[in-house]
Amino acid sequence: MSRFAALVLVALAAGTAWSAAASRPVSYPDGYRAWAHVKSMAITDAVHPLFASFGGIHHVYANPAALNALRSGKDYPDGAIFVFDLLEAKSADDAWTEGPRKFIGVMRRDRKAYASTGGWGYEAFAGDSKTERVVKDGGASCFGCHQSQAKTFGVYSAWRP
């Protein structure tokens, strides 16, 4: 196969991926604030490599299906959802407190719908909006990092009892 043909195939595959994700967008995760809280982290120093994207305080939440799998170490069933909830980190009175929401990231397990991004659909919603979608590449950039976590099925977070 020529290099050109290979590139066309890659482009077609990417197009298919984008179409699949676009045709089955990840829904806003209603009620996630009452889901189990997995862990938190604060990226407050501008020199952190992820500061531009993820600077602030973030919390990770899991719906019951995701929590069960996370705690058992097993693969995630379709329907498992994680939410990455990013808030501004406010430094005041010698403490870090939570500011306004920057966005929420959502990853939803569906092996068939999101096969091209490792069986997870990725989406993000700006601020407190339930409709303003941020991800524009069908989740390819999200998957670009998450695929490094293959041993834990694409999930970065570990359960902390």
Add this chain to the structure above:
Amino acid sequence: MSRFAALVLVALAAGTAWSAAASRPVSYPDGYRAWAHVKSMAITDAVHPLFASFGGIHHVYANPAALNALRSGKDYPDGAIFVFDLLEAKSADDAWTEGPRKFIGVMRRDRKAYASTGGWGYEAFAGDSKTERVVKDGGASCFGCHQSQAKTFGVYSAWRP
């Protein structure tokens, strides 16, 4: 009434309070890690006035009864429980992450059992222990601060959607 008699009454009252709390200790809140996460805060600067007691990253969790009341702004029914989960704050790679647990604080609503401390029973458990109790004064010192929050029924945390 003489000053001595008044002091005796205060001492008796304190003794009664202590006895009431001691006779009905606040149980370890099994399963709280899957309760709703209310809010978080990181006290990482040693100059903070609460650093000695509460330095680290803390998360507040609410059981369903506490969550319902918190979200509605109503008073808390008996059985409502909040957990204050304090972890060490680790500074590494230009971010704050969660370290080992320092203790969990628990406040449980029971107007009758804990009438002398504002209708909340206070307890704390060291580290990951479910049996090593930390509060030695029947919750008097906890109540000493929490009573300032009378408008919100003794609760510091506000619900953040």
